[in-house]
Amino acid sequence: MLNLVAASAYFLLIHFGVSGTRLRDTLVARLGEGPYRGAFSFASLIGLLWMIYAYRHAPTVHLWDQLPALRPIAFALVLIAFLFVVIGLTTPSPTQVGMESKLAAGTDIARGMVRITRHPFLWGVALWALVHLVMNGDVASLILFGSLLLLAIGGTTAIDAKRRRGFGDGWARFAQTTSNVPFVAILSDRNSLGSALSELGITRPLLAVLAYAVIFCFHGRLFGAPLVVW
Numbered sequence: 001m002l003n004l005v006a007a008s009a010y011f012l013l014i015h016f017g018v019s020g021t022r023l024r025d026t027l028v029a030r031l032g033e034g035p036y037r038g039a040f041s042f043a044s045l046i047g048l049l050w051m052i053y054a055y056r057h058a059p060t061v062h063l064w065d066q067l068p069a070l071r072p073i074a075f076a077l078v079l080i081a082f083l084f085v086v087i088g089l090t091t092p093s094p095t096q097v098g099m100e101s102k103l104a105a106g107t108d109i110a111r112g113m114v115r116i117t118r119h120p121f122l123w124g125v126a127l128w129a130l131v132h133l134v135m136n137g138d139v140a141s142l143i144l145f146g147s148l149l150l151l152a153i154g155g156t157t158a159i160d161a162k163r164r165r166g167f168g169d170g171w172a173r174f175a176q177t178t179s180n181v182p183f184v185a186i187l188s189d190r191n192s193l194g195s196a197l198s199e200l201g202i203t204r205p206l207l208a209v210l211a212y213a214v215i216f217c218f219h220g221r222l223f224g225a226p227l228v229v230w
Contacts, residue, residue, distance in 0.1 A: 001061075004054035004140055006149040007037045011047035015039070015151055018160060025165070037097065051144060058140035067135060074131050079212050081128040084182075086208035087113045087200060088120025094167075094174060095119055095159050103163075103170040112204075115196035116186065118178040119156040126152035155181050 018024050019040065028036045093114045094102040102109045113120045126149050133145035160180060164169045179185035186193045 001058050001143075004051065004058045004143050005053045006048040006145050007047065011044070011078060012147055012151060014043050014047060016154060017160070018163075019155075021158070022165075023163070035099040051147070055144045056145075061139040062137060063139060063189065064141065066137060070135065071229065074135050075216075077131050079209070080129055081124040081131070082212040082215075083205060083208045084113070084117075084120045084124030084127065086124075086211055088124060090204050090207070091120070093118060093120075094163065094171075096121075097226055100163065100167065103167050105176055107173060108178045110174065112196060112201075113200040115123040115191045115193075116178065117182040118175070119159065120182075121182060122152045122155050122159075123182055159191055162215070 018027070023187050024036070031039070089096075091111070091113045092099060092102055092109065094109060095118050110118070111167050113123070128151060129145040129149040133141055133149065136145070157180070160175070164175075177185065177190055179188075183193075185191040186196070
């Protein structure tokens with residue numbers, strides 16, 4: 001279990017201690033944007049693989065019983081998470097790495113899923129992690145999925161801070177028409193749900209549903225925990 005704690009601490013440290021902070025700005029100034037991104041991506045990959053390895057070899061210490069009655073709700077919530085992740089990854093947004101220049105388009109870049117939240121990928125990961133944390137109910141899952149949940153939610157504010165420092169008024173205009181927390185901009189009449197849904201199209205949601213179906217069917221083979229018994 002200590003190995004998993006160490007892996008999770010390392011993964012959180014490199015993100016909260018470097019990415020999105022002024023230390024990152026200093027490193028980019030010294031190394032250059034490309035070399036920094038390469039080094040950080042490599043460090044993140046090492047941390048993620050370490051966490052997965054440690055999780056698979058951690059002892060099982062139950063904190064609460066399994067919750068089979070909640071499985072249908074869990075399946076539905078994970079589908080929503082897939083929609084956020086896949087649609088978010090395939091929708092241009094200045095919050096994505098390398099797309100900061102999109103801020104030059106002003107508020108016009110806030111389209112589709114970005115109208116719902118400017119961080120759809122991270123909120124999708126957060127929802128996925130929360131569901132897995134609750135449904136597993138053991139110490140190792142609490143550490144792994146809790147760390148990913150914390151990273152995803154904290155990452156939204158870190159990215160906002162980084163963009164605010166780097167792009168000032170351009171970021172302020174974009175942030176005014178969007179929201180970090182899903183649906184807040186829509187509920188406060190700063191954006192439109194109808195426009196968001198009409199701009200999603202068909203392809204992106206279908207890709208999300210297909211990805212969900214594949215993982216659902218092969219979850220047992222991929223992760224050793226079948227979701228259904230055929």
